[in-house]
Amino acid sequence: MDKLSFENHIASRYDEELEQIFSQLMAMGGKVEQQVQLAVKAILDSDSNIAERVIQGDKDVDRMEIRIDEDCVLVIARRQPTASDLRLVISVTRAVADLERIGDEAEKIAKHALELIEHGPLMSGYTVVSQLGVSVTAMLHNALDAFARFDADAAMRTIDEDKQVDQEYKAALSELDTLMASEPALLKQYLNLVWIVRSLERIGDHAKNLCEQIVFVAKGKDIRHQ
Amino acid sequence: MPDMKVNEKHVTVGKQFHDDPRMTMRNVNVFYGEKQAIHDVSIDIGKNEVMAMIGPSGCGKSTFLRSLNRMNDTVEGCRVEGEICMDGESLYNTKLDVVELRARVGMVFQKPNPFPKSIYENVAYGAKIHGLADSRIDLDEIVENSLNKAGLWKEVKDRLHQPGTGLSGGQQQRLCIARAIAVTPEVILMDEPCSALDPIATARIEELIKELSENFTIAIVTHSMQQAARVSDRTAYFHLGQLIEVNPTEQVFTMPEHELTEGYITGRFG
Numbered sequence: 266m267d268k269l270s271f272e273n274h275i276a277s278r279y280d281e282e283l284e285q286i287f288s289q290l291m292a293m294g295g296k297v298e299q300q301v302q303l304a305v306k307a308i309l310d311s312d313s314n315i316a317e318r319v320i321q322g323d324k325d326v327d328r329m330e331i332r333i334d335e336d337c338v339l340v341i342a343r344r345q346p347t348a349s350d351l352r353l354v355i356s357v358t359r360a361v362a363d364l365e366r367i368g369d370e371a372e373k374i375a376k377h378a379l380e381l382i383e384h385g386p387l388m389s390g391y392t393v394v395s396q397l398g399v400s401v402t403a404m405l406h407n408a409l410d411a412f413a414r415f416d417a418d419a420a421m422r423t424i425d426e427d428k429q430v431d432q433e434y435k436a437a438l439s440e441l442d443t444l445m446a447s448e449p450a451l452l453k454q455y456l457n458l459v460w461i462v463r464s465l466e467r468i469g470d471h472a473k474n475l476c477e478q479i480v481f482v483a484k485g486k487d488i489r490h491q
Numbered sequence: 492m493p494d495m496k497v498n499e500k501h502v503t504v505g506k507q508f509h510d511d512p513r514m515t516m517r518n519v520n521v522f523y524g525e526k527q528a529i530h531d532v533s534i535d536i537g538k539n540e541v542m543a544m545i546g547p548s549g550c551g552k553s554t555f556l557r558s559l560n561r562m563n564d565t566v567e568g569c570r571v572e573g574e575i576c577m578d579g580e581s582l583y584n585t586k587l588d589v590v591e592l593r594a595r596v597g598m599v600f601q602k603p604n605p606f607p608k609s610i611y612e613n614v615a616y617g618a619k620i621h622g623l624a625d626s627r628i629d630l631d632e633i634v635e636n637s638l639n640k641a642g643l644w645k646e647v648k649d650r651l652h653q654p655g656t657g658l659s660g661g662q663q664q665r666l667c668i669a670r671a672i673a674v675t676p677e678v679i680l681m682d683e684p685c686s687a688l689d690p691i692a693t694a695r696i697e698e699l700i701k702e703l704s705e706n707f708t709i710a711i712v713t714h715s716m717q718q719a720a721r722v723s724d725r726t727a728y729f730h731l732g733q734l735i736e737v738n739p740t741e742q743v744f745t746m747p748e749h750e751l752t753e754g755y756i757t758g759r760f761g
Contacts, residue, residue, distance in 0.1 A: 485746030
């Protein structure tokens with residue numbers, strides 16, 4: 266198959282069911298992307314309102330996961346999808362699990378942001394969070410964009426971005442290590458930042474998983490764990 | 492769907508040949524009078540393989556299946572060209588005894604068609620005319636074995652002399668399978684064997700197909716793609732008399748090679 270589409274089933278309702286599942290996935294992706302951006306903003310701006318919004322917003326993400334999963338189960342039961350339709354439905358069930366985990370990481374970041382605000386913001390250490398935040402949100406955005414177009418080449422390029430994220434993560438840990446050594450009194454606050462960069466790095470991993478599913482849908486190849 | 496002209500030379504994609512074939516078909520063309528129903532089909536069916544043949548109505552899959560034991564000989568105006576061999580021997584050799592051939596390549600039809608005789612006689616008949624039993628004891632053994640292999644023995648052993656037509660549809664179909672097995676075929680052809688059966692009887696036949704493949708080579712034409720997915724080792728997709736794709740069944744239903752196959756199995760074929 267050169268091009269994937271939900272259209273042209275003899276049963277037009279089947280087109281609508283697949284379209285519905287996919288548009289819900291895209292909506293969930295958009296919501297999760299926004300959650301990550303807001304969580305990073307909450308730390309950098311020391312804004313507890315934004316952090317609270319992210320924590321509340323995670324409930325929506327969880328609801329979306331359940332709804333999409335239910336719809337996938339129904340379409341399997343009703344239509345017994347095959348070939349590209351089957352790959353699509355299976356990849357969506359896998360992708361929603363990753364998106365939900367990304368949502369959880371965004372929530373964790375927001376909770377750490379609240380703790381940091383409560384203890385009084387730090388004077389340093391934010392640059393690494395900002396830098397990693399930019400790379401990870403870009404990677405997530407690219408992954409979702411590739412998913413929207415079933416673009417396996419773009420997915421492969423985005424997978425490559427994870428190496429950069431991992432390097433930035435290591436550099437961030439190293440810098441935070443130095444800061445903790447020089448300011449042991451602020452250890453607790455710096456540990457919040459350590460957990461935050463850890464969450465960002467995990468988001469990068471989940472974005473990579475999304476890309477692997479794009480390759481599965483578009484090419485029928487399972488490239489996980491390679 | 493791309494526009495396909497049937498007269499163009501078409502190349503089948505996938506794995507149409509087999510390392511250990513029971514039947515080899517090469518450049519097979521079938522005509523009904525002027526009308527060509529099968530276009531240049533080449534395919535192997537392996538020993539102990541279950542080959543499913545799928546495709547929309549009128550694609551030629553049943554015509555092709557019927558060519559494999561010369562059932563088309565009985566259709567007026569039907570002409571088969573090309574090579575159809577079993578174990579290297581041409582089935583269209585004029586010296587070949589067609590009755591014997593149909594014992595070696597048995598057939599099970601869409602609608603169960605037991606003879607209007609007893610269950611016992613239905614199974615014993617072929618064995619008798621082919622001289623496979625020297626005594627009544629031999630014949631009893633053949634009947635019991637065949638009914639056992641067809642998964643019907645336990646259900647009918649106490650009423651062997653009642654009419655076969657008194658059985659349920661699913662049982663009648665298994666009786667027809669027992670009748671085919673009784674003459675020790677090498678290949679069993681099945682033409683939509685479950686289309687007249689309910690899901691439970693269908694599940695029994697499908698289970699049976701898997702068991703029979705240990706001893707026989709099976710080619711099955713089916714309109715149920717899920718059935719093809721469940722029972723077969725390889726699947727062949729026919730379209731407008733051409734063999735479009737042959738591949739391992741797990742590949743055909745997850746990542747078919749040809750877009751016509753994809754269109755058909757995903758229900759996009761208009």
